Amino acid sequence: MAGMKFYSLESSDPRRLGPYRLVRRIATGGMGRIYLGRREEAGAAGAGPTGTLVGHPLVAVKTLLAEGFVSRPDRDRFAREVELASRVESASTAKVLDSDATAKRPWLAIEFIPAPSLAELVAEVGTLHVDAVRWIAAETARALSELHATGVVHRDVKPQNILLTGDGPRLIDFGISHAHDHTSSATTIGTFPFTSPEQASGRKSTVASDMYSLGATLFFLAVGRPPYEQTDHSIGLLALVQRAEIDTEGLPPQLRPLILPLLEAEPGERTAPGDVMRRCLRDLGPLTATRKAARWLPLEWTALIEEYAEQGRQLQGGAVDFDAADARTRVRSEDDQGSPDDAVGAMREQLEALRKQRDALAQAQAEERAEAEERERRRLEGERRRGEQARKEKERKEEERKEKERRERERKERERLARATSQQRTASAAASKPSSSSDGWGGLLVGAVIIGLLIWQPWNQKDDDSPVSNPGPTYSSGLTSGGGGGIGSGSSSSSSSGDTSSDSGDYESEPEPEPEPEPEPDPTEDAFKAVSVGDCLDVFDTGYGGEKEYDWSEEEPNTAPCGDSRVRVYRTSDDCESAQDQATWSYYSSSSGERTALCLEGQYHNGDCLLADNDGDSASIALLSSVNCTDRKVPRAYNDIFVITAIYRATASTTTADCRAGQYDRNTYWSQKVDGGATMLCLRAYD
Structure with a gap:
């Protein structure tokens, strides 16, 4: 199961280094070993049976692999690591607590950080989403910027050397680091898939070398593999690294502007750590005021980080009795010496509840994502309905506009007909008036005009495109087939007696009022x-x-x-x-x-x-x-x-x-x- 793994001390392992009593072996590297230890002051007040002060914090103690004589080059290299690690004072690195590079077996005591590495997190719970990668990029770039400001190049930035705590990433292992002003070329190669082309080619490492390694690490977090074509041959992989021949398949498009400039073959073309930090913080937005991991990481990652932290709290509090575990281990066969000891295994069993809680949180997160997708689907459906409603509302208003224009045309037509009727009544009244002998020619002229108007009937003319709801009364031409209706007689054509009262109703009729419109429906x-x-x-x-x-x-x-x-x-x-x-x-x-x-x-x-x-x-x-x-x-x-x-x-x-x-x-x-x-x-x- 996941969790910190400790190993019982072998016969070749020291039991003390300086004032520190070693209780377990944490890891073995290429040039050294790291132990879990606690400061021991023999005879001190409050000490336990073995002289161990429970109140003293646990530390990680690093020493060389050499079991006997330590060569001068190895001692010098270790002393340089001690000097460089002590030079760095940053909350983003493991703090140096004590050291003695001149001891028979040189040692370095650093802060014990109970946290998983990025490599273990990816292996255990998978890759990260875009924002989480940006957050780790910003915080790691911050750590590298502080490191470079002291004149130190790490030269081995990789997922295994970045521990992730609840407060952010912590850089560890300065075993092959070197200073800018170091006289040697110091071309020691780090881990192939995460090293820079210049390191792989034997050239001198610079600040830009660390940035290339950061780019390869970020690629690993997002995709789950290094940025090269998969190969089982280390020589073939080294050739790909030397040429910076990267394979970007699977890299999210949102991360390409961040990661690809870091993987440039030429060191001078790579992004500086300060620029990486500023770009990531800008893309993440205003919530970057908090540096807490839980704000950005998925629940599976934060649960594993908390599992490590809880295990560390139990170790610091003395919940594990290493002496009792050693007593049990001594009666076992020597074949079991390399396996994690029973005490820590029992402690991890106590943490099984935390793993179950992590799984429950992961399930809750999956359900939450499904609910978020459903909410998004409902939101889009709501937008579609609102768009459809807006379209119908627009069509309704267009129909109202057309109806209003039609009613306006009808109103104007009624007004025109009313004016024509009024003109006709005036003309009829003038025609029925008797004329005197002194103005006979005038009467003759008026009669001719009236006859012409009656024949032309301009009031019955209408526009081709304007409907007429009431064409009005129809009149004869003013000419009769019998006598007594001559042109100069001045008589009306409506009756032989000249009485026009029977037609007055047609002239005085008014249009009927329109009914009130029904209210429009409101969906x-x-x-x-x-x-x-x-x-x-x-x-x-x-x-x-x-x-x-x-x-x-x-x-x-x-x-x-x-x-x-x-x-x-x-x-x-x-x-x-x-x-x-x-x-x-x-x-x-x-x-x-x-x-x-x-x-x-x-x-x-x-x-x-x-x-x-x-x-x-x-x-x-x-x-x-x-x-x-x-x-x-x-x-x-x-x-x-x-x-x-x-x-x-x-x-x-x-x-x-x-x-x-x-x-x-x-x-x-x-x-x-x-x-x-x-x-x-x-x-x-x-x-």
């Missing part, structure tokens, strides 16, 4: 009225309305299964409650002049993420909100995202302490009463 109002008490709605508060206003994610309600919804309708009126987990959603229709209101209350599920304004000591939570747990930006009124970790039936004895998963759960929790105090939600910041 949004219909959607609100179709909702019933008990319905659950596919809607939530986006948070962009602020803490005192609601900004709903949809323009109209859509019912959905309650298991997938954030709100439920408990009343359909304006008389809604004012509790923190309740709200009113109303709509005013300009078509009908009515307002429809829905009273909403929250629906909650484990894993739901809500917006929060968190100041550390207290938090204001938007209980009707919903947000993707991995969002990088939140609305202005909020600064954090909370996830619901548990839902309890609230009783008089239920407190926030009930939210903890166990005695090792050190998360900070908040609790919130809902449903009128009948239910308690447990929440924590989604880091």
Whole structure:
């Protein structure tokens, strides 16, 4: 199983180095070994039976592999490593605590860091998503920048030499590091798949060499393999490295601008560590103010990191009795000496619960991703519905415009007909007036004009494209077939007696008033009225309305299964409650002049993420909100995202302490009463 592996000391291993009692072997490298030790002060007050002070922290003690005489070159090389490691004072590297390069067996005591390497994390739980790679790139570039500022080139940057703690990456192993001002070329090659072309060719290493190795490491985190074609032959691999002949298949497009410039063949063309850090922080956005790993890494990674950290806490606290384990080991056969000892194995069995918890968190994350995808699908469907509604609204307004234009044309036509009728009445009245002998020629001229108008009938003319709803009365030409109707007689053609009163009704008729138009249908109002008490709605508060206003994610309600919804309708009126987990959603229709209101209350599920304004000591939570747990930006009124970790039936004895998963759960929790105090939600910041 995963976890730190320790090995019992062999007969060739020392039991002490300087003031440190060695209790286990951690690892064996090409030129040295690393042991787990604790400072021992014989006869000190408070010491245990063996003289070990439990209060002293565990350390990692490194020494050379040589069992007898240590050659001068080896001693000088070790002394140089001690000097360079001591030169670096950074929170991103393992701190040097003590050393003695002149001892019979030189040794170096450094800070013990209970954390997995990047190599083990990829092997155990898989590769990283884009933002997580950017975060590790920024933090490792920060460490390299601090290292280079002291005049040190690491020369062996690789996944195995970067430990990942909850506070970020830590660079270790300066065994083949060298200073800028070192007189030797120091062309020692690191690990082939992560070394630079100039190192592989035997040329001098520079700051740019570390950046190439960083690029190969980041590629490994994103793809799960080094950036070269797979080969089983080390000579063939070395040739690929010397030519910088990389294979980029599988590298996410978003990471190419970050990683490929680091893998340039020419050192002068590679990105500097400060530029890498600035680029990554810019791409990650405003939430990079926190350097906590949990903000960026998947749950599987953070669970394994926490498993190592808990194992380290137990070791530091003396939970493992190494002396008792040694007593048991002595009665075993010598064949078992190289395997991890029983004490640490028993401790890892105690940590099995943590592994199960990690698996549960991974399952929860998978379910959360599925829920996020479903929410995204519903959001896109909502946008599609809103687009369709907007299109129908546009078509409706176009129809209204055309109808308005048609009515305007009809109104103008009626006005024209009315004017023509008035002109005809005036002409008829003038024609029926008797003429005197003194102006006979004038009467003759007037009569001729009237006859011409009656023949032409301009009032009956109309535009080809304008419909006429009432063509008006029709008149004769003014000529009769019998006598007495001569041109100069001045008589009307309507009757022989000259009485025109029988036609007056046609002249004075008015158009009938138009009926009032029916109100246009309002689909949004219909959607609100179709909702019933008990319905659950596919809607939530986006948070962009602020803490005192609601900004709903949809323009109209859509019912959905309650298991997938954030709100439920408990009343359909304006008389809604004012509790923190309740709200009113109303709509005013300009078509009908009515307002429809829905009273909403929250629906909650484990894993739901809500917006929060968190100041550390207290938090204001938007209980009707919903947000993707991995969002990088939140609305202005909020600064954090909370996830619901548990839902309890609230009783008089239920407190926030009930939210903890166990005695090792050190998360900070908040609790919130809902449903009128009948239910308690447990929440924590989604880091």
